[in-house]
Amino acid sequence: MAETFEDRTKMTSQQALYVSNGDIRGKRRHGISTLKMFIAALSFAYFCKTLAGTFVKSAITQLERRFDLSSSHVGLVDGSFEMGNLLFLAVVSHYGAKMHRPRLIAGGSVLMAVGALLTGLTHFFMGPYKYDTVIAAFQNDSMSTIACLRPENDVSHEIGRNATQACEKESSSNMWIYVFLGNALRGIGETPVTPLGISYIDDFAKAENSPFYIACIQTIALLGPVFGYLLGSYCANIYVDIGFVDLESVTISPTDARWVGAWWMGMLVSAGLLFLASIPFWFFPRSPDLEEDKPASEEEIPKTMDSTKPITEVAKGFLQSLKDLLGNPVYLLLICGSMLKFNSLVGMFTFNAKYIEQQFGQSASRANFLIGVLTLPAVAMGIFLGGVVMKRYKLSVVSGAQFSFAVSLGAYLLMFLKFGTKCDNIPVAGLTVSYNGTPGALHGGQTLFSECNSNCSCSAEHWDPVCSDSGITYISPCMAGCLDYSGYGKKTVFHNCTCVSASYPAGSSTSVKLGQCPQARSCSRSFSSYMAVSVLSAFISSLGITPAYMVTIRCISPHLKSLALGMQTLIIRVLGGIPAPIYFGAFIDMTCLQWSVKKCGGRGACRLYNADMYRVVFLGLVSGICGVSFFFTFAVIILLRKQFQKEEYERCKKQINAKASKDVQGVPNNGFAIERITSEAVEDDHKVVQKVEAEHPVKKSTIVKVTHLKTSQSK
Structure with missing residues (x-):
């Protein structure tokens, strides 16, 4: 009898309701092994889905350039994942808990694989990638034409006619829609994984082990972003049309604003992994304590998992459950705080690699690599240690909320050091400096023209940068006033550039080479400081993720757990995941100095940003939104303390009455x-x-x- 009581005390509340004393010993061993296998499978599914999602984030600049989109436009494409997710999230979270949860997760993983496959196949529906360059016009047509085009010997009209014909024949101008749809399918498929998987574990694991299991899953899940960024780094260093073009003829490098990596390759890899992740879930039982092929009696199945009721009867309880959930003030405040933090996190996560590229002059490959090997492992370690701390010291709901608030505030204050890590604008004649080298953002227009190139038929919309020995970049050889060239492909050098001689001491070189001038050496030190602060703040902030997650679970009734997690995910993605990339991108677009022009007219992708404005706008948005969220978190702590004191007081009064x-x-x-x-x-x-x-x-x-x-x- 004592052994039976001891076994029952080690079970969860859900199990104790429907497992009889005689069945405890016979089913416990099978249940634990099945639960651990489920945790392993769910961890791999988390790994795959976060890898795919992170790879899309790492390829933002590649998609922006390949489809010639602005930052706000590509933010809309990125937000399609959240749009697909919200379509079925509330329904799946509520009704999924009453169905076969592992098989729902399996179906969702297959759908995510289909979405990733559709996104990757878009590349094969398009023609070869074409970028603006004068080298193609001069060399492919075997024309012995000087870079500075004279009116009597002007090929720009011919190039314009070819561009018009290309516009009429271009069938890939709207191919980004397939990427949009593929992302939406991934979002729909991801719907059952998080709410049903986490609630499944919390239902059948012991209360003191549940935080540790969830922390382990989240830690392994963060390996997905690590490998996602590493995969993004590898693919970003490979030219998009590899295998279809002669790489020797490619005149741009990975640091060029026109470079596009093999983004489609990573999506195909993600699709394969997601399909593999779906396989184990087809074979898991509905409950880890019941044999898969053994029919369960009414006493053995908890009410929250009863599927014998008709769907109309089950639907009647949805509105009442939703009313009870939204009537919890602690839960509502948690939702508001989480929504603001998610806005800040999504904006940072989406455009952080691009910020590193534009602010510090790093390539997309290097930016993704450093984020993957430095920042994300620190986050994974922080989440794991946060779960260990909560398990080791058995933190209550109030203590968990206070701990999460303290570490998040510390990381937030540390983040302000990033404002001091900066690099100056790259000297670009007519945009950030004048042609005589005077600094100052000039915002293009007529400032791109000068007396040194007044006799040339140059286009202010053309972007084919060249670098002089003085460190000044010119947006094209024509704008530099170059009269001759030599070499082939990437080794092409332009000579006798009148604008270079006008701003350089007499007798110096007047030649320029292809590509944008690199950042100053002092910029590398700022970049090292930025990465150090990013890693440290990410680690400190991630310590509070697991305690905050457990506060959300424990502040609500057990039967509302799945619905609460689903509604939380729904709300923060509707109000955070969808709009954040769009308005972050819109604010970033405001800092653009030079835009590309599409073949059929209209604004394309940005080629050059104002680094100072970019830093203030990007970091200002992140810190401002995150700062407001702390007011809601502080209010949650106050309510939890009052609620805890009231419950403790009532408990003590009952003990006193019993003694009295x-x-x-x-x-x-x-x-x-x-x-x-x-x-x-x-x-x-x-x-x-x-x-x-x-x-x-x-x-x-x-x-x-x-x-x-x-x-x-x-x-």
């Missing part, structure tokens, strides 16, 4: 709820007595009487 039901050393208590006055009374009991005395003066007089009588007896 007996006489205090033979003295009747006259029915009053008083504490036993002995030398063994603990400090907490004295505090409760003081509260009772303050609220009930009659009881106070009785306690004093009993104390006086006890003192007399002791004498």
